[in-house]
Structures are given as C-alpha cells and as structure tokens.
Amino acid sequence: MKMGSYVLSPSCMLAYAPWRFYDPVNTDDPSSVTPSQPPKNETRSVAQGDKNRGVPPKALIFSAVSVGVAVLIIMFLVLFLRSRKKKKTQNEVRKLEDISTDSMRFEFTTLQDATSNFSLENKLGEGGFGAVYKGVLSDGQEIAVKRLSKNAQQGETEFKNEFLLVAKLQHRNLVKLLGYSIEGTERLLVYEFLPNTSLDKFIFDPIHGKELEWEIRYKIIGGVARGLLYLHQDSRMRIIHRDLKASNILLDEEMTPKIADFGMARLFDIDHTTQRYTNRIVGTFGYMAPEYVMHGQISFKTDVYSFGVLVLEIISGKKNSSFSNEENIEDLLSFAWRNWKEGVALNLVDKILMTMSSYSSNMILRCLNIGLLCVQEKVSKRPNMASVLLMLDGHTIALSEPSKPAFFSHNNTVSDSSSSLGHDAITSNYNSNTDLYPR
Structure with a gap:
C-alpha cells in the first residue's frame, strides 16, 4: 500500500511520490533547505540526508549489483564465443581427418x-x-x-x-x-587432369570454337544439367554451387563436361525451406541471380539462373558481359530477349556454328528457349534442374513462353564478367574466385 516508485538503471534513477522531495528554497537562508517528510503511513523515507539525495541504500546496492551482473554476463558471452569458434575449427580438422584416407593424402x-x-x-x-x-x-x-x-x-x-x-x-x-x-x-x-582445360577456352575463341560442333555443345549443356541435378537432388548432400560459369566447366578427352571449383559451394537443406538469405555474397558478376546479388536470397534457382546464362553463352559464343552489337552496347541477356521477342532468335547463334554440317535450328531454338526460361526475373517461374533435363531430353515436350529476364545495368568499369568483383582474378583451369561484397 505504499505510494511512490523508483525506476533504477546503471546510469540513472527516476523516483516519483505524492509529496515534495525538498521544501521550497528560502533564498535568504540557504540552510533552510530541508527534505520534506512523507506521510506517516509511508515507512520508507525518500530522502535520507543530502548525502544520498533521496536514494535508499538498498537502491544503491541493487544498482551496483545490476552493473556487476551485466559485466559478468558480457565476459561470459565473449569467452563462450571464443571457445565455440575454437571448437568449430577443431571439428573441421577432425572431419578432414575422418574423411581422408592414406590413399587420399599425398606427401x-x-x-x-x-x-x-x-x-x-x-x-x-x-x-x-x-x-x-x-x-x-x-x-x-x-x-x-x-x-x-x-x-x-x-x-x-x-x-x-x-x-x-x-x-x-x-x-x-x-x-x-x-x-x-x-x-x-x-x-x-x-x-x-583434364587435357581439354575449360569450356571458356573453346566457346570464346574463334579458332578453338571450330572444334565445338552443335552435337558437342548440346552434349556439354546436357552434361552440366545432369551434374547440377546431382548436386541439387541426387547426392547425399544438397549443394548449391554458387559459382557456375564457363571457366568452371572442365572438359576431358571426350569433351565430357565436369563441374569444378567447389570453394564457394554451400550445403542446403531442402527439407526445411526452399530459400534462405545470406549476407556473404560470393560468385562472378553476370552469372549471379539478381535476387541473390541484391537481397542475399539463395536457393537452387540461384544455380538455375547461372545455368541459363551458360546455355546462352554456349549457343552464342559471346560472353555475358556487355558487347557491341552494331551501334548499340548491350549485355547477352537483353540481346537474347530482344531477338527472341522480335522472332529472330537465330541472330544470337554463333556464326561459327551456323557454318557446320551438324547445325540444327530446331534444337538450337529449343535450347535458347530453355536458357531464357532459366534466367527469368521471377524466381518461381524458373524451372528446376529435373524439369530442365526433361525439356532437353524430351524433344516432344512443349515449352512455355519465357518471361522477361533480369537485366543488369553495366558501366564502363566492368569489361569482362569472367572475373569476380572484389579483386582481379585470372580465369583459368581449376580456378577459384573471390567474394563479391555489396556496397
């Protein structure tokens, strides 16, 4: 039944009550300033001398104890996080030792x-x-x-x-x-060791490009799709590659494609969610899906987008960066979309490819359609890799009309999208790329 209250914190105290804490000041007699007394039914005095300025001793003790407890909690958290980081590093080393065998370790x-x-x-x-x-x-x-x-x-x-x-x-x-x-x-x-190095050494080179007839290019597209399907669905782990591009597709002596460079790959649990968010953006400019670059949204459709860009590169022989087309400068996606909407999609096809006997306009148009479906701006409209394989293998399956792809605005400072943003990296066989940190 007490009247009044105290609000305490480590840096200040707030008190209120239905009486004055101090009597009015008599300017003629400074000694007349005395604390007023609360009602008789109030057992706790607000003011116990000028020394404490109305703060009860218990309140001071409580405040000091609160500060001490807060300091101890902070110290405990710091020590806990340090030990957790150390334990995580030790676990990673144990995993490495558990997986490795004598046959896998080289001197x-x-x-x-x-x-x-x-x-x-x-x-x-x-x-x-x-x-x-x-x-x-x-x-x-x-x-x-x-x-x-x-x-x-x-x-x-x-x-x-x-x-x-x-x-x-x-x-x-x-x-x-x-x-x-x-x-x-x-x-x-x-x-x-793969003797034919990487795919970019062929599709972007006018001399070596002559070795890639349409049957070989179609084989490469299908092989990459099967590799991605294995990562996304058929392996013991669910993995998003995050850095799929031409320089990370290696070719053996039979021109069989092999996906390489898993330094940026990430495990993904599809049993809990179909998309997640990350604040660590890694990959190569031009191959990364827009929702991943701008919002950190990551899913299997992130790799699907990169696959779509790769398909358009294989067919056109052009890099996904800006290139000059007559008097205009545009990127590969905008060029492919414009020609598709105008009904002249074959303008995108590599001129070297059109001179070869294995040239098949129907199959090329089908692959162009699939590539544009994979780079659609809306994530939900992009097919998964299982659907992509069905569309590639089932020639009688009708394909839907693609919607507008996601366009990136390029500037003069980015001339080659095969290098990751963040530092200068030379595209090479078995190479790795750096992180892309958003501004």
Missing part, C-alpha cells in the same frame, strides 16, 4: 617432384586463391595440383570447404578429387 615432396617444384612451365593458370599446376606422378598418372596461396585471406576456409564437399561427391559430370596435402602452411588439392 608434399611427392607433389613437389611431380610438378618440378611448381615450375612456371607446368603452371596451368591462376585463380583467386592460388595457382594450378600440371603434374606427373611416378607411375605416369597425370594430375592437376591446386596450390592455395599462403596470403589468401579465405584460402583456409576454401580449402576445407572444397575438400569436405568434393570428397563425398561421385558423378560423371563432376571433377574428381584425388587427394590433398598439408605441410606447414602449404595447402594443396589434387584433381584428375
């Missing part, structure tokens, strides 16, 4: 000898996280050795991510990981 000296001490003559290329070298083991087996740069900020993370994922994946259209090597600060991944 550093063995790879050093196989690549002639990582000589420039054996260098296949260099990506965002290090260089790739051709090697020959003592038994004559050819290999590709990816040597992660020692000063790469995320090299350690990419190494663990790529090994832990690829070591569990087995598919004809995925590059095969043979093993790894850890020696001090050295981190190396060993892959099968």
Whole structure:
C-alpha cells in the first residue's frame, strides 16, 4: 500500500511520490533547505540526508549489483564465443581427418617432384586463391595440383570447404578429387587432369570454337544439367554451387563436361525451406541471380539462373558481359530477349556454328528457349534442374513462353564478367574466385 516508485538503471534513477522531495528554497537562508517528510503511513523515507539525495541504500546496492551482473554476463558471452569458434575449427580438422584416407593424402615432396617444384612451365593458370599446376606422378598418372596461396585471406576456409564437399561427391559430370596435402602452411588439392582445360577456352575463341560442333555443345549443356541435378537432388548432400560459369566447366578427352571449383559451394537443406538469405555474397558478376546479388536470397534457382546464362553463352559464343552489337552496347541477356521477342532468335547463334554440317535450328531454338526460361526475373517461374533435363531430353515436350529476364545495368568499369568483383582474378583451369561484397 505504499505510494511512490523508483525506476533504477546503471546510469540513472527516476523516483516519483505524492509529496515534495525538498521544501521550497528560502533564498535568504540557504540552510533552510530541508527534505520534506512523507506521510506517516509511508515507512520508507525518500530522502535520507543530502548525502544520498533521496536514494535508499538498498537502491544503491541493487544498482551496483545490476552493473556487476551485466559485466559478468558480457565476459561470459565473449569467452563462450571464443571457445565455440575454437571448437568449430577443431571439428573441421577432425572431419578432414575422418574423411581422408592414406590413399587420399599425398606427401608434399611427392607433389613437389611431380610438378618440378611448381615450375612456371607446368603452371596451368591462376585463380583467386592460388595457382594450378600440371603434374606427373611416378607411375605416369597425370594430375592437376591446386596450390592455395599462403596470403589468401579465405584460402583456409576454401580449402576445407572444397575438400569436405568434393570428397563425398561421385558423378560423371563432376571433377574428381584425388587427394590433398598439408605441410606447414602449404595447402594443396589434387584433381584428375583434364587435357581439354575449360569450356571458356573453346566457346570464346574463334579458332578453338571450330572444334565445338552443335552435337558437342548440346552434349556439354546436357552434361552440366545432369551434374547440377546431382548436386541439387541426387547426392547425399544438397549443394548449391554458387559459382557456375564457363571457366568452371572442365572438359576431358571426350569433351565430357565436369563441374569444378567447389570453394564457394554451400550445403542446403531442402527439407526445411526452399530459400534462405545470406549476407556473404560470393560468385562472378553476370552469372549471379539478381535476387541473390541484391537481397542475399539463395536457393537452387540461384544455380538455375547461372545455368541459363551458360546455355546462352554456349549457343552464342559471346560472353555475358556487355558487347557491341552494331551501334548499340548491350549485355547477352537483353540481346537474347530482344531477338527472341522480335522472332529472330537465330541472330544470337554463333556464326561459327551456323557454318557446320551438324547445325540444327530446331534444337538450337529449343535450347535458347530453355536458357531464357532459366534466367527469368521471377524466381518461381524458373524451372528446376529435373524439369530442365526433361525439356532437353524430351524433344516432344512443349515449352512455355519465357518471361522477361533480369537485366543488369553495366558501366564502363566492368569489361569482362569472367572475373569476380572484389579483386582481379585470372580465369583459368581449376580456378577459384573471390567474394563479391555489396556496397
């Protein structure tokens, strides 16, 4: 039945009551300032001398204890987060050791000898996280050795991510990981060697492009689709690649495509949700879906969009960056969409391809339709990879009319979309790219 209340915090106190805390001040006699007394039924005095300014001793004790408890909680959280991070790192190392076997672990000296001490003559290329070298083991087996740069900020993370994922994946259209090597600060991944390097060396080159007849290009499109379907649906894990592009499609001696570079890949649980959000945007400009770049929305349709861009590149022989078309400068998607709507979609076809005997206008138009369906602006309208394979294999299945794709505005500072934004990366065989951090 008390009247009045106190609100306490570490930095201030608020008190109110139906009486005056202090009597009116007599300016002639400063000593006349005395605290007024509360009603007799109020057992707690608001003012207990000028020393405490109306704050009860219990209130001061409570305030001090609150501050102490808050400090202890903060210290506990800091220690907890540090121990959790350390434990996570230890678990990742254990996973690496659990998956690895004696047959998958290479001695550093063995790879050093196989690549002639990582000589420039054996260098296949260099990506965002290090260089790739051709090697020959003592038994004559050819290999590709990816040597992660020692000063790469995320090299350690990419190494663990790529090994832990690829070591569990087995598919004809995925590059095969043979093993790894850890020696001090050295981190190396060993892959099968693919003599025809990467797809971009063919489709964007006027000389090597002559080797890609339509049957081979169609085979590559179907192989990449099967590899993605395996990642999205058929493997033991659900994986979004996040960096699908021409330079990450490797070709063996029979021109069979193999998806490579899983340093940016991400596990995805489709049993809980069909889309998620991330604040870490990684990939290559032009291949990334707009909802992923602008809002961090990630789903399997993110890879579907990249696949659609790749299909248009394979058919046209043009990169997805801005290019000059007569007097206009436009990107590949806008050029493909404009010609499709005007009924002259075959204008997009690579001129080299049109001179070959295996040229099939009906199949090319069908693949163009599929590519445009994959890059539609609305995520819900894009097909999944299972539907894409049905459309590719079932020639009698009617295709729907694609809607408007997502367009990106380009500026003069971006001339080649095969390089990731964030740092200069040389497109190469088995290469990795850097992160794209939004402004």
